[in-house]
């Protein structure tokens with residue numbers, strides 16, 4: 001979680017000025033003068049997930065679903081995150097499925113859970129597991145499946161410079177792990193990883 005000794009906004013802006021100088025530019029020139037303020041504001045957006053408890057999104061459930069107990073899947077949930085190694089963007093989509101056990105959740109809440117974890121510094125494996133664990137912990141369904149496919153800016157714009165590479169991760173729990181048919185149905189629902 002976030003460091004409890006949080007620097008002030010002024011300190012954060014001063015750090016951005018240091019990085020601008022380190023990059024070789026002049027933080028005092030007109031075009032850059034407001035950049036530290038903009039970057040601090042952008043960070044508040046990109047990393048807003050630290051202030052959110054994703055469990056709360058799943059607290060409200062519905063039980064009047066006429067006994068519906070089949071797979072529920074929300075696929076192609078676009079997200080933006082940042083890798084914790086380079087702070088470079090991770091752009092991708094998540095597919096989330098669960099097998100309800102008497103209660104279902106508002107479908108938008110699954111996308112909110114994805115965003116709450118995405119808006120932190122991440123590694124894709126951790127984010128995949130966190131989303132699945134959260135749904136399992138709070139909703140206690142008969143199973144959960146999460147598949148994430150994403151492109152990592154630290155691989156596409158620097159370092160190894162490989163564009164078009166997608167990292168695919170999955171976390172299967174309960175029926176998704178133990179029952180091959182449930183897993184196969186989930187994978188069929190989400191289709192083969194899309195290319196972007």
Ligand SMILES: Nc1nc2c(ncn2[C@@H]2O[C@H](COP(=O)(O)OP(=O)(O)OP(=O)(O)O)[C@@H](O)[C@H]2O)c(=O)[nH]1
Pocket residue numbers: 083084085122123124125152154155158159160
């Ligand atoms: N497993 C995993 N690796 C990631 C993720 N995001 C970035 N990485 C990798 O983290 C690794 C960090 O490797 P290091 O050798 O410490 O850093 P580096 O010298 O910048 O490595 P290069 O990217 O190869 O230039 C790199 O191989 C990245 O591709 C992720 O979500 N999951």
Ligand SMILES: [Zn+2]
Pocket residue numbers: 083084085086087088152154155
């Ligand atoms: Zn990285």
